[in-house]
Amino acid sequence: MWSKFGFLDAGFARQNLATLCPDLILPTLVERLGSSLEVVTEPHKLTASLHSMIGVARSLVTYSEVYPQGQLHVLPLLFATLPGIDANDTRKPLVTLQYIATYAFLIPFVDFSGAADHHKLTDQQHQISLQSSQFSDFVTEFCDRCFSIIENSIALQTRSEVSTEDTNLSQEDSLNKVGMGGTLGVILMQSSLEVYQCTRSFPYALRVPGSSSLRQSSQNR
Numbered sequence: 001m002w003s004k005f006g007f008l009d010a011g012f013a014r015q016n017l018a019t020l021c022p023d024l025i026l027p028t029l030v031e032r033l034g035s036s037l038e039v040v041t042e043p044h045k046l047t048a049s050l051h052s053m054i055g056v057a058r059s060l061v062t063y064s065e066v067y068p069q070g071q072l073h074v075l076p077l078l079f080a081t082l083p084g085i086d087a088n089d090t091r092k093p094l095v096t097l098q099y100i101a102t103y104a105f106l107i108p109f110v111d112f113s114g115a116a117d118h119h120k121l122t123d124q125q126h127q128i129s130l131q132s133s134q135f136s137d138f139v140t141e142f143c144d145r146c147f148s149i150i151e152n153s154i155a156l157q158t159r160s161e162v163s164t165e166d167t168n169l170s171q172e173d174s175l176n177k178v179g180m181g182g183t184l185g186v187i188l189m190q191s192s193l194e195v196y197q198c199t200r201s202f203p204y205a206l207r208v209p210g211s212s213s214l215r216q217s218s219q220n221r
Contacts, residue, residue: 001032001052011055018056023067026060029053030073037080043092050081050099061106068124075131078103078138085145085180087152097179100142101186109135109191136198139187143199146180 001010018025033049036042053060060070084096113133116126188196 001029001048011051014052015055015059018059021066022059022064022070026056026067026070029056030060030070030077033077034080037083043089046084047091047095050084050095053077054099054102057102057106061103071128072124072131074103074107075134075138079134079141082138082141082145085142085149087149093149093176094179097176097183101179101183104183104186104190107190109139109187109195111135111192111194135191135195139191139195140198142187143184146184149176149180 001014014025014029018029029049029052032045033053036045036049039045061074062071064070078100081096081099084092084099086093111132112129115121115129121129184199188199191199
């Protein structure tokens, strides 16, 4: 799993095994991702763990009688991976954004924490419904980290009198910009109106380094 060579190919095998035996594969992958998130000196283990979890995303979000607690790990792991959106690393943000986009595409970002008032839920279903109240916090923190990268990007560090044509974006900046836009698009597509509203109220104002003024990047719709 953590080999520097061939871990992507091995991911296909893990994907099939997780479909057949989720109770044997998923707990180990979840544990290894959690441990790699706590260690900052081995970034390769983190990217390899994220790639592995991307491959088994459908198995983790789908209810399984042999591993019913799998769904409870989805949202906590999404929160845990947010620090991976870091301007100081060129590769980690891309893998993190891919991870978030993959899981966001498979789950609705809807707050149904009050479902127990109207339906009879199992203990696990009740826990999942309570977790859903954190979707707005997740989206807000995701946007905050993305705008932090944008504020520190090369494009916004250029002086205001320099034309757009003269602004040279590095390859990493361009890839991160596409990744952030695509991931946010998936999140908004899966969001309820309540969760979506938290992005509209987000202060879309970016401070240009060296300037006391605020550049408004989006108008209230």
